[in-house]
Amino acid sequence: MTNVKNGLMASVKTRMGDPLRRSADALIIGTGLTSLLGLAFWALAARCLPTEAVGVGAALMSTVTLLANFATLGMRNGLLRFLPGAGSGTLRLILTCYAFCAGAAMLAAGIFLAGQPVWAEKLGFLRESPLTVLAFVLGTAVWVIFVLQDQVLIGLRRTGWVPIQNGVSSVLKIAALPLLASTVAWAVFAATVLPAVLAVLFVAALVLRFARQAAALDPRPPAEARVPLARLVRFAAPDHLASLLWFATTDVLTLIVLHVAGAEASAYWFMANTVGYALYLVTSNVGSALIAESAHDPENATAHARRALLHSAQLVVPAALAGILLAPLMLHLMGPHYAENATGALRLILASAIPQLVVGIGISTARVRGDMRTVLGVYAFTAAFTWGGSWVALGWWGLTGIGVVILVNQCLVALFLLCSGRSGLWADRRGWRSFAAEAWRLPRAWRQWRNSRRSARLVAPALAACGLPADTQSRLLTSDSDTLVLAVGGAEGELVVKIAISPAASRGIDLHAAAVAGLGAKLGGDLAVLLPRTVHQATLDGRRVLAETRLAGRTATATATDPAAGDAVARTVLATIGRIHSATGLLREIDEGLLAEWVDGPIAAIRQEYGLPGTAAKLDRLSAELRGAWLGRQVLTGWVHGDLWPGNVLLGWEPGTPRVSGIVDWENARVVGLPDTDLVHWWLTTQPGELGSAVLDALERPDGLRADLARLGVELPNENLEIEHLVLQTWLWHVEAGLARASTNRVGLVWLARNVGPVIKLFDVDNRKTRAGGLR
Known part of the structure; x- marks a missing residue:
C-alpha cells in the first residue's frame, strides 16, 4: 500500500511539475x-x-x-x-x-x-x-x-x-x-x-x-x-473565420438532418453529437494549453506538441473505447428510442475523437507557427466534406452515415497533417518521411515502455542479488533486446546492472561476461580499460543478472547529425578497434569448421525464421557463393566485436579531438572472426536508412565502400578478400545475432521483410550477379 501511495504521489508531483x-x-x-x-x-x-x-x-x-x-x-x-x-x-x-x-x-x-x-x-x-x-x-x-x-x-x-x-x-x-x-x-x-x-x-x-x-x-x-496590430489582425482574421466554420459545421449539420430526415432524427443526432463532442473538448483544452506553452517556449515547441498529443491520448483513447462499448446504455438514459436510433452514430463520433487527436494538436501547432493557411484550409475542408458527405450518407445509412463521414474526415485530415509535415510533431517538416520514420520507431517505444514497467518490479530483487541496497538509485537505459539495462550507484562507483527477462537474454549476458573476461585477459594498457569489468553475476528466478563497471563518456550517436564530427569519430573508433584486432590477430586457413560456424549457422537461423517460398534455394546459392570463395583461403582472424555501431562506443573529448573511452555490449563477439567485418559493420550502421538498404548499396557500389573506408584511414586486414563477400558475411552475423538475442522483443516480420528479403532476392536464379557463379 505504501508503494502504491508513493507511486501515486510521484505521479501527481510529475504532472504538477509540467506546466503544459x-x-x-x-x-x-x-x-x-x-x-x-x-x-x-x-x-x-x-x-x-x-x-x-x-x-x-x-x-x-x-x-x-x-x-x-x-x-x-x-x-x-x-x-x-x-x-x-x-x-x-x-x-x-x-x-x-x-x-x-x-x-x-x-x-x-x-x-x-x-x-x-x-x-x-x-x-x-x-x-x-x-x-x-x-x-x-x-x-x-x-x-x-x-x-x-x-x-x-x-x-x-x-x-x-x-x-x-x-x-x-x-x-x-x-x-x-x-x-x-x-x-x-x-x-x-x-x-x-x-x-x-x-x-x-x-x-x-x-x-x-x-x-x-x-x-x-x-x-x-x-x-x-x-x-503590432497588423500582426495580430493577420493572425486573428483567418483564425476567426476558421473558428466560425468549425462552429457552423455542427450547427448546419443539425439543420441538414432536420431537413432531410425530420425532427425526430434531428433530436437523436443532437444528443449523439453532444455526448461524442465531449472528447473533442478534451483535445481542444490541451491544444489551448499547448499554444500558450509553445508561445512562451518556442524552441521546444515540437517537444511540447508530442507531450500534448500523449497527454490527450491518455485521456481520450480509453474514454473513446469505453464509450463505444457503453454507447447504448448512455443513450438509453435519454430514452429507448435514442439508443435504438443513434447508437451507431455515437460510436463512430467517439471513434473519430482518436484521429482528431492529431488534428487538434496539429491545428494548435499551426497557430503557434502562424500557419493560418493550414488552420483555415483544414476547417474549410472539414465543413465542405461533412456537409456534402452527410447530405448523401443520410439517404444511404441514416444517422450512422453521418458518423462514417465524420470518422473518415478526421482520418483524412490527420493523415494529411502527418504526411505533409504540418502536424507539428517534427521540427524539420519532412512530411511523410518523418511520419514513416516515427512509425517505425513505435515498436521500440513500446518495448521501452514495457521494459520500464518490468524494471519497476525486478530492480529491487536484482539489486539485492548483486549485493546492493534495494533503495539504490537506478535509471533505466535504452535497450532493444530482452535485457533490462540500468545505471546505478554502488560502493565501487557507477555500475551498469543487466537483468535478463528471457532465456535468450540470459545467454547473451553470459556471452558478454565471457567475452569481456577473455578479451580483457589478452589486452593490456589503455586497451584493457575500454572494456567494462564484471563486478557480480547472479541468477534470479532463472534470470541472469550482471553488475559491471559503468564506463565514462557518451555514446557516439551524438555526432550522427554532424558529418565532420562523424568522420572524426569514425577515424578514432576504427583505429581503436583496429588495435584490438592487431593485438589478438592470428593467421588461419578457412576450413569446414569455420565455414560451419560463419556461414552454415547463420543461414540455418534465417531458414527457420524466414520461410517464404523459394527462400531455401536462394539461401543455398548464398551458402555456395561464400563457401566457393573462402574455403581454403589464408586470412587474418582475431577477436571481433560483432555489433560495432555508434551506440556501443563511448567517447571522451580531448580539446577538439574525440577519444574512445569504452566499447560495450560484447555478447555478439567472436574469438575467431574476420576483423574486416567490424569495419564494414560500422559503415553499414552509419548509413541513412535501414541495414538492408545499406547492404544493397554496398553490393551495388563496392568501390564506393572501399573509398569511404580509405577516406577514414582504414585498411582492411584481409585485402585479398572480395569486399562484397565481407559485406554478406557481416550481414549474416548481424541477422543471426538479431534473431538470437531476443525471444520477447524479437525482430518482427516487417524488419525481416525490409532487411533480409531484399538481400536474399539477389540470389534469384536469374540474378545477373549470381548467374555466373560469382558476385563479381
Missing part, C-alpha cells in the same frame, strides 16, 4: 465542472420557472453566446498566441482586445435588436424600454469579456484560476436563480450575466497584478514589447 500538463488538466477540470454545474442550473430553472420562461431564457442565452462568439474576432487564440511574449506590453494587448471585442459585441447586439421582430419574435421584451435595450447590449459585451478572460489567464500561464473563477461563477449563478425567479423572462439572463460581471471584475484585478509582474520581468522597452 498542469494547464491542460486545469482546463479539462474546469470544462467538466462547468458542464456539471450548468446541468444543475438548468434542472433548477425547470423547477423554479414556468416552462415558457425556461424556453425563452435558453433562447436568449443562446443568442448572447452566438453574438459573443462572433464578437471575439479571433482573439481567443490571438491572446493565447501573443500574450506569453508580450512582456511589458501585456496590459495594453489585453485592454486593446477587450475594447475591440466589447465594441463588436455591442454592435452585434444592436444589429440583432434592430432585426429582432424578423428573426426572434418571442424576444420582443428586449425592446420594451431603453433600460432593457441597455441591459441586453451591455450584457452581451460583458459576456464576450467573460469568454475571453479564460484565454487571458491561459496566455499568462495562470490556468489554475480558470476552473476556480468558472466554478464560482456557476455556483453564484445557481444561487442567484431562485432570487431572480420573479423577473420571469429575464431570470436566466440575469442569473447568468450578473455573476459574470463579478467574475470579470475579479479576473481584471488578477490580470492587472499579473501584467505588472510580466512587465517587471521584461527588460525590453514598452515600444519594443508592443505587439
Whole structure:
C-alpha cells in the first residue's frame, strides 16, 4: 500500500511539475465542472420557472453566446498566441482586445435588436424600454469579456484560476436563480450575466497584478514589447473565420438532418453529437494549453506538441473505447428510442475523437507557427466534406452515415497533417518521411515502455542479488533486446546492472561476461580499460543478472547529425578497434569448421525464421557463393566485436579531438572472426536508412565502400578478400545475432521483410550477379 501511495504521489508531483500538463488538466477540470454545474442550473430553472420562461431564457442565452462568439474576432487564440511574449506590453494587448471585442459585441447586439421582430419574435421584451435595450447590449459585451478572460489567464500561464473563477461563477449563478425567479423572462439572463460581471471584475484585478509582474520581468522597452496590430489582425482574421466554420459545421449539420430526415432524427443526432463532442473538448483544452506553452517556449515547441498529443491520448483513447462499448446504455438514459436510433452514430463520433487527436494538436501547432493557411484550409475542408458527405450518407445509412463521414474526415485530415509535415510533431517538416520514420520507431517505444514497467518490479530483487541496497538509485537505459539495462550507484562507483527477462537474454549476458573476461585477459594498457569489468553475476528466478563497471563518456550517436564530427569519430573508433584486432590477430586457413560456424549457422537461423517460398534455394546459392570463395583461403582472424555501431562506443573529448573511452555490449563477439567485418559493420550502421538498404548499396557500389573506408584511414586486414563477400558475411552475423538475442522483443516480420528479403532476392536464379557463379 505504501508503494502504491508513493507511486501515486510521484505521479501527481510529475504532472504538477509540467506546466503544459498542469494547464491542460486545469482546463479539462474546469470544462467538466462547468458542464456539471450548468446541468444543475438548468434542472433548477425547470423547477423554479414556468416552462415558457425556461424556453425563452435558453433562447436568449443562446443568442448572447452566438453574438459573443462572433464578437471575439479571433482573439481567443490571438491572446493565447501573443500574450506569453508580450512582456511589458501585456496590459495594453489585453485592454486593446477587450475594447475591440466589447465594441463588436455591442454592435452585434444592436444589429440583432434592430432585426429582432424578423428573426426572434418571442424576444420582443428586449425592446420594451431603453433600460432593457441597455441591459441586453451591455450584457452581451460583458459576456464576450467573460469568454475571453479564460484565454487571458491561459496566455499568462495562470490556468489554475480558470476552473476556480468558472466554478464560482456557476455556483453564484445557481444561487442567484431562485432570487431572480420573479423577473420571469429575464431570470436566466440575469442569473447568468450578473455573476459574470463579478467574475470579470475579479479576473481584471488578477490580470492587472499579473501584467505588472510580466512587465517587471521584461527588460525590453514598452515600444519594443508592443505587439503590432497588423500582426495580430493577420493572425486573428483567418483564425476567426476558421473558428466560425468549425462552429457552423455542427450547427448546419443539425439543420441538414432536420431537413432531410425530420425532427425526430434531428433530436437523436443532437444528443449523439453532444455526448461524442465531449472528447473533442478534451483535445481542444490541451491544444489551448499547448499554444500558450509553445508561445512562451518556442524552441521546444515540437517537444511540447508530442507531450500534448500523449497527454490527450491518455485521456481520450480509453474514454473513446469505453464509450463505444457503453454507447447504448448512455443513450438509453435519454430514452429507448435514442439508443435504438443513434447508437451507431455515437460510436463512430467517439471513434473519430482518436484521429482528431492529431488534428487538434496539429491545428494548435499551426497557430503557434502562424500557419493560418493550414488552420483555415483544414476547417474549410472539414465543413465542405461533412456537409456534402452527410447530405448523401443520410439517404444511404441514416444517422450512422453521418458518423462514417465524420470518422473518415478526421482520418483524412490527420493523415494529411502527418504526411505533409504540418502536424507539428517534427521540427524539420519532412512530411511523410518523418511520419514513416516515427512509425517505425513505435515498436521500440513500446518495448521501452514495457521494459520500464518490468524494471519497476525486478530492480529491487536484482539489486539485492548483486549485493546492493534495494533503495539504490537506478535509471533505466535504452535497450532493444530482452535485457533490462540500468545505471546505478554502488560502493565501487557507477555500475551498469543487466537483468535478463528471457532465456535468450540470459545467454547473451553470459556471452558478454565471457567475452569481456577473455578479451580483457589478452589486452593490456589503455586497451584493457575500454572494456567494462564484471563486478557480480547472479541468477534470479532463472534470470541472469550482471553488475559491471559503468564506463565514462557518451555514446557516439551524438555526432550522427554532424558529418565532420562523424568522420572524426569514425577515424578514432576504427583505429581503436583496429588495435584490438592487431593485438589478438592470428593467421588461419578457412576450413569446414569455420565455414560451419560463419556461414552454415547463420543461414540455418534465417531458414527457420524466414520461410517464404523459394527462400531455401536462394539461401543455398548464398551458402555456395561464400563457401566457393573462402574455403581454403589464408586470412587474418582475431577477436571481433560483432555489433560495432555508434551506440556501443563511448567517447571522451580531448580539446577538439574525440577519444574512445569504452566499447560495450560484447555478447555478439567472436574469438575467431574476420576483423574486416567490424569495419564494414560500422559503415553499414552509419548509413541513412535501414541495414538492408545499406547492404544493397554496398553490393551495388563496392568501390564506393572501399573509398569511404580509405577516406577514414582504414585498411582492411584481409585485402585479398572480395569486399562484397565481407559485406554478406557481416550481414549474416548481424541477422543471426538479431534473431538470437531476443525471444520477447524479437525482430518482427516487417524488419525481416525490409532487411533480409531484399538481400536474399539477389540470389534469384536469374540474378545477373549470381548467374555466373560469382558476385563479381
